[in-house]
Amino acid sequence: GDSVTQMEGPVTLSEEAFLTINCTYTATGYPSLFWYVQYPGEGLQLLLKATKADDKGSNKGFEATYRKETTSFHLEKGSVQVSDSAVYFCALSDPGANSKLTFGKGITLSVRP
Amino acid sequence: DAMVIQNPRYQVTQFGKPVTLSCSQTLNHNVMYWYQQKSSQAPKLLFHYYDKDFNNEADTPDNFQSRRPNTSFCFLDIRSPGLGDAAMYLCATSRAHSGSYEQYFGPGTRLTVT
Numbered sequence: 001g002d003s004v005t006q007m008e009g010p011v012t013l014s015e016e017a018f019l020t021i022n023c024t025y026t027a028t029g030y031p032s033l034f035w036y037v038q039y040p041g042e043g044l045q046l047l048l049k050a051t052k053a054d055d056k057g058s059n060k061g062f063e064a065t066y067r068k069e070t071t072s073f074h075l076e077k078g079s080v081q082v083s084d085s086a087v088y089f090c091a092l093s094d095p096g097a098n099s100k101l102t103f104g105k106g107i108t109l110s111v112r113p
Numbered sequence: 114d115a116m117v118i119q120n121p122r123y124q125v126t127q128f129g130k131p132v133t134l135s136c137s138q139t140l141n142h143n144v145m146y147w148y149q150q151k152s153s154q155a156p157k158l159l160f161h162y163y164d165k166d167f168n169n170e171a172d173t174p175d176n177f178q179s180r181r182p183n184t185s186f187c188f189l190d191i192r193s194p195g196l197g198d199a200a201m202y203l204c205a206t207s208r209a210h211s212g213s214y215e216q217y218f219g220p221g222t223r224l225t226v227t
Contacts, residue, residue: 032214032215034215036218041221041223042220042221043117043119043203043218043219043220043221044156044203044205044218045218046215046216046217049215051214089155093214093215093216095214100146100158100161101158101216103155103156104155105154105155106153106154106155108153
């Protein structure tokens with residue numbers, strides 16, 4: 001079956017540091033890939049997405065590239081802010097599965113001033 | 114703005130007392146989902162509606178039921194809440210066959226069982 005593996009957390013960074021959160025996946029079909037962010041006490045917000053190989057999703061300074069050859073979708077940001085502190089989930093959706101999402105375990109990011 | 118709305122944001126119920134959580138959407142999406150999320154975990158899909166068709170996950174307890182009276186509304190009923198059912202409940206929607214498959218989440222309802 002489908003699965004998503006995220007790097008272990010939590011991650012603590014200083015403001016303006018570079019961020020990389022690793023995500024790899026296994027899927028039987030050709031999935032769409034997503035990063036969702038969850039702020040404390042809130043629901044999940046779609047941060048960015050990519051639907052085919054070599055697509056780059058980007059939003060709010062975050063980027064991730066769909067790498068089919070390495071089955072990866074790593075999240076990066078060049079300079080994090082305190083307001084980026086949240087839980088980040090990598091997810092995939094396999095076509096024909098009623099858009100059901102398979103989530104990674106999530107990783108907590110804390111950014112210090 | 115088009116959105117997914119959940120009410121209430123916080124719900125307290127007593128052990129064994131039935132409770133209903135509600136979700137509405139203005140996105141006109143044909144698929145609606147209910148997730149349970151416990152602390153420091155990923156959301157766990159309970160069930161979803163594809164239009165009027167109900168799809169239960171194999172490991173969802175019978176204690177959890179759902180209703181979708183129309184496109185805009187979906188309800189989660191917990192018939193006899195136990196202490197283990199305390200969690201955040203998330204509603205989400207998507208447009209099937211849209212080509213991108215993303216889901217849009219509501220803010221969640223935090224359920225406390227006393």
